[in-house]
Amino acid sequence: MSNKAARNLFIFGSLFFFVIFLGLTVDTMNQIDGRAPEVTKEVDAGKMVWQKYDCIGCHTILGNGSYFAPDMTKVVERKPAGYLKQFLMDPRAVKPTAAMPKLGLTSREADDLVAFLTWISKIDTNGWPPKPMLAAAAGVGGKEQTRGQQVYQSQGCSNCHNINGIGGTSGPELTRVGANGKDAAWHVKHLKEPRSVVPNSAMPPYAALSNDDLKSLAAYLVTLK
């Protein structure tokens, strides 16, 4: 191959692939609007808040970012909106061990940011992030579950709390929660309205649960010692 031929191959070959890339870009742009809900004013304002505080300097979103703090793509599916808002405004008031500093978000900014994160969670990401393979099996071990365990799972308690290392770290660990001297009645009261016994709690109330479910869950919690 002569140098001239090699040069022409480089120039026209690159141009060829760039044109294909442009075509695909146009097609993708046309499809994007159909792959996520409409961008409302709050979502747009929330994106501005996301950028203002350089959130991506620690977090990832859609898997892109700084890998220093949790991915935010599906965070609203794991954490209640009320918790998120309180956390965003003052992380350590909610979770004393949080690494995130208090950045000074206003109440309005926190609402907008939660709207933005809610919008993000509804994007069709081709199934990402994948559901953990082993998590479904963890903690069950082939034994039949008690009613309390079932409620614990169906309500997604492990999104924030963890038992024996399985679960989230946003709320207090529950591995030995039965050893803290609180009885089942206290737990029922706490589950119905957390702030009635723990001032400033960021946990949402579960008053909508039936009395039976609340009692079963409380009974399960006091066995954790």
Place this chain on the structure above:
Amino acid sequence: MTVKYQSQKIAQYFYTFAVILFLVQVLVGIIAAIQFIRPDIFILNFNTIRTLHINALVVWLLAGMMGATYYVVPEESETEVWNYPLALFQFWATVVAITLVVLGYIWMGLDPQANKLVLGTQLLNEGREYIEAPRWADGLIVISVLLFLFNMFMTMFKTKKWTGIQGVLLFGLVFLALMYLPGMFYSKNMIKDQFWWWWVIHLWVEGSWEVIAGALLAFMLMKTIGAKREVLEKWMYIEVGLVLFTGILGTGHHYYFIGTPKYWHWIGGFFSSLEPVPLLLMVWDAFRTTREARNVTNKPGLFYTVAHAIFNFVGAGLWGIIHTLPQVNKWTHGTQITTAHGHLAFYGAYVLLVISMIYVTLPSIRGVKDYNPARAYLAFWWMTISMVFIVLTITGAGMVQVYMERLMGLDYVAVKTTYNLWFWILRAIFGVGFLVGVSIFVYDFFKLGREPAKQKA
């Protein structure tokens, strides 16, 4: 040995700025590494430190490439730079603009509320990874690059000696400048934001920058070994051609999971899997040419050139291909595996590239024929061994993270603060090793040619 054209010496200004920023980058990198263990250790939060770490990297590499271009184009065109004062002005204007941006980041880090919206855009930090520079700074950067490109084009027009090396180099730089533009507008839709953001990031580091690397590799092999231009330029065309044939559509490996259509799994997976091919070709090219070596006058220059080719392939190629397929990336996307790839790829492909160019061209800029190469080698081994271990520790952390978080479903924070703690500690220690290497290199940069050449080691 001295420069043929006095104006080539402008390269030294850019090199000096580059090596100082390199030192800054590594210093803040160590702070960031410690913040993985103790987030509250420093007055600035991690996000500001990390912004400084990656922006210093991009700017010093660009400054190094600009300096290299100011050296290469007059040499290839056989004439002085078209307008030397303009080049000098462009240098100082760039330094001032970058300093302002950095002060803005620090200010924002100390008081996030200072990052106000002005005319619909953030005043100090745009909050978009790698292109955090605010809109007003984007404008200044574009002006600086346009002045630079204009000066280089005019230099080439003076003699119209169109060589392949300078042609490809300038093509790469124009492509680089154009690919800055997709990052300069606001999208309300985060998917579109990320889509165009990858045009900048991917088409820089896996597109235009690799084209520049291909051209500079050919130039350095010609200078250090005296290899034939004909042969070098032919392989250069093939290499940079393959870089773009695979790299442009390879952008698709960033479009798997961000809300873009599924056909990118096929396109991105196929083309990005081929991206290591041109990088392997560059390694072969470097070895083939080196075997013909007769009289190598500048051994450290050649040493770094070959090392650049090898680590470009290992870091950008191998560490990239392990997680580029959508079936794998589904599990590794957004984990420390990406961080590991990022570190070795930037080190191999671009840090070593700029350092090679410095060792190849600096002796003639300083007007010395010979210099003591001991520090150049010492710096290389300190930096390279440390970086390899930094990358291995982060890769290990990434594997633990993928297994525990993605497969088992453990919480991100639990994995990071408990199970990966030892990896962070080791990484910080190797980071200090890297700092030692960089310090030796920077010291050597300032001493080279300014002390009597000692007996050869």
